[in-house]
Amino acid sequence: MIWGVLQFPGSCDERDALHACEVHGDGARLIWHESRDLDGVDGVVVPGGFSYGDYLRAGAIARFSPAMEAVAEAAAGGMPVLGICNGFQVLCEAGLLPGALLRNVELRFRCHQVELVEEGTGERLSIPAKHGEGRYYAPAEMLDQIEANGQVVYRYAEGHNSNGSVRDVAGVTNERGNVLGLMPHPEHAVDPLTGSTDGLRVFERMSRVAA
Amino acid sequence: MLIRPKEGILDPQGKAVERALPALGFEGIGQVHVGRMVELEAEDPERLAELCEKLLANTLIEDYEIQTL
Numbered sequence: 140m141i142w143g144v145l146q147f148p149g150s151c152d153e154r155d156a157l158h159a160c161e162v163h164g165d166g167a168r169l170i171w172h173e174s175r176d177l178d179g180v181d182g183v184v185v186p187g188g189f190s191y192g193d194y195l196r197a198g199a200i201a202r203f204s205p206a207m208e209a210v211a212e213a214a215a216g217g218m219p220v221l222g223i224c225n226g227f228q229v230l231c232e233a234g235l236l237p238g239a240l241l242r243n244v245e246l247r248f249r250c251h252q253v254e255l256v257e258e259g260t261g262e263r264l265s266i267p268a269k270h271g272e273g274r275y276y277a278p279a280e281m282l283d284q285i286e287a288n289g290q291v292v293y294r295y296a297e298g299h300n301s302n303g304s305v306r307d308v309a310g311v312t313n314e315r316g317n318v319l320g321l322m323p324h325p326e327h328a329v330d331p332l333t334g335s336t337d338g339l340r341v342f343e344r345m346s347r348v349a350a
Numbered sequence: 351m352l353i354r355p356k357e358g359i360l361d362p363q364g365k366a367v368e369r370a371l372p373a374l375g376f377e378g379i380g381q382v383h384v385g386r387m388v389e390l391e392a393e394d395p396e397r398l399a400e401l402c403e404k405l406l407a408n409t410l411i412e413d414y415e416i417q418t419l
Contacts, residue, residue: 196408199405200405238410239411242363244362246362246363276359276410278410303362
């Protein structure tokens with residue numbers, strides 16, 4: 140599987156995402172935000188950072204970039220799209236994922252290792268999180284619906300929901316399951332050197348979607 | 351355009367401001383909410399609501415109000 144990693148002005152995790160994609164897949168390349176051509180990749184990562192300075196709202200401006208238009212089209216055709224942190228915010232703003240990300244409940248930028256629980260399997264993942272606007276929110280009816288559809292795929296383990304996300308939601312997918320967004324950073328957890336390789340399981344999940 | 355957090359959505363920014371007020375001697379102030387204001391000049395004000403819906407506000411979490419001056 141060949142991955143493409145989007146790069147916006149203000150992205151800062153695209154290099155780690157590129158590395159994670161290389162470790163996991165058969166190659167990866169960066170895709171500049173002004174490019175409408177996804178360069179024949181099999182899946183896309185929308186990486187973390189502060190696209191367009193997070194002006195207006197995090198992710199609000201990035202969603203109008205030519206690359207995101209191409210991603211929206213590809214996602215509609217079933218291509219795996221993984222949004223991490225700012226990428227999750229972009230996908231929510233673009234309407235590719237349900238809900239929105241709000242300022243952390245304690246107004247602090249939090250940077251720490253968190254434990255996630257994968258829905259269904261109950262497997263725990265230890266991966267880093269670092270964000271100031273990661274409080275997942277969706278109206279109750281929408282939450283009921285996405286839970287019923289199995290679209291909530293990761294929750295913060297007990298004691299790890301430091302941003303105040305509603306119902307401990309950490310990661311959600313679209314209805315079809317090929318678009319996934321989460322606030323913590325799987326791309327920072329792909330090498331034993333940094334303490335955990337659990338992040339690879341998120342990439343593996345995405346490659347199963349592609350298959 | 352005035353853009354503010356939707357009613358019922360936890361607004362920690364407003365709460366933080368509210369909590370700071372008594373220390374400055376401002377008593378009896380509650381329900382503080384922090385939003386933002388966007389000023390612009392438009393040739394065709396008809397389309398401003400669409401602009402709010404598409405970009406300036408996220409209507410899942412924010413309400414907006416347009417004032418023409």
